[in-house]
Amino acid sequence: MRSIYFPSDKEQRTRELLRTLCEGTPIPKEDRLDHLEVYMRPQRVSEILSLDALYRRILGVHGVVMEFGVRWGRHLSIFIGLRTRYEPHNLYRKVIGFDTFEGFTTPTDKDGKSDRVHGHAMSVSTDYKAHLEEVLTLHEQETPGAHIRRFSLEKGDAPEALTRYLADHPETIVAMAYFDMDIYQPTKECLELLMPHMTKGAVIAFDQISHPDFPGETMALKESALFGSLPLERSQHAPYPTFVTL
Ligand SMILES: C[S@@+](CC[C@H](N)C(=O)[O-])C[C@H]1O[C@@H](n2cnc3c(N)ncnc32)[C@H](O)[C@@H]1O
Structure with a gap:
């Protein structure tokens, strides 16, 4: 369609x-x-303002920022910039991005019929992860304590990569989770895996809520305990993201 x-x-x-x-x-x-x-188009300015508003909500909340669905790394780059701007000395505010770096995994029936949804949609070029790592490393050099690396890129199907990450880093508390994988299965599974690690005041944001091309993300949210129990807020600057505060 x-x-x-x-x-x-x-x-x-x-x-x-x-x-x-x-x-x-x-x-x-x-x-x-x-x-x-x-x-930069005006829409991109709106996106930066939206991410800024989200980030300011977690300034007093302990924990890391995780993004599920990195693609070229636009959001991750902004999150690192916001961290440098607002809390350069927060050594524990890691920014962690999860992606296959090979595009969507296989969608399910819950992902609708849009021609934008298919396996490997939104893939990036070969070895892009290494390129993005270099770029983000340079961004971190603008921060005090730059010798302490505060970002990571986790490659693979997100639920598997998150399970591995949490096992390897039992100290993890999550202050913000940003969902931008667009499809149902990994969004649902990662939401469930994350909940025990999210603290009160943490923000969970979704990029595609109510988007008819990507119904899977909305369905994953609706099936979670978050839906209906917490206000579903939206960005004042752009149609997305939609978010809840725990
Ligand atoms: C809309 S793009 C993300 C855009 C990104 N947040 C930005 O800053 O521009 C969706 C991304 O989700 C990733 N993705 C989809 N299914 C995934 C899965 N099961 N595990 C990990 N990443 C996945 C795709 O590879 C793609 O890069």
Whole structure:
């Protein structure tokens, strides 16, 4: 089933033009990194504001930030930036990303019929994990105590990778879990695995709640004890994320 949640023809043309301008940028190499915002679309600004609002909620809450569904690492990079901005000395605020780095695992019947949902959807290029590790390591160099690594990328089907991570790190308490895998099975299983490790005041956020192309994420939430027992809040800056505070 073709998704209706795509940009209009006009929006696509605008973005194509912006992409072309970005690729042929006259900004000299030495200035580029500090002027990436020139090409940032307003929607991306909204996303940063949304993640900022979420992050500020956990400033007084102990524990790590976990993201399920990393892809190119846009959110992880922002989370590390927010940590540097708000709590550079918080040595225990690790940022941990889970992904196959090979796209979606096999969807189930609960994932609907959108042509956007299929095995290996949203995969990344070969060896991208190593590239992202290099980038995030450099971001961490801007933080005091940079010799203490405070992020990790966990590769594999998320429920298996999370089980392994929790067994290897029994000290783990989770202050924020951000779900962005889009599909039912890993979202449901990771939610269940996480609950014993989440503390009061922690935030659990979901990127695709009520999105008709990705019903599986909403179903996983609805089947959990969270649904109906806690207010389901939403970002004031963008259609997503949706979140609960424990
Ligand atoms: C929408 S993308 C994530 C976008 C990302 N949060 C960002 O910052 O742009 C969805 C990601 O979920 C991952 N994914 C889907 N099923 C998964 C599973 N069973 N285990 C781990 N990752 C999975 C995909 O590989 C893909 O990278």
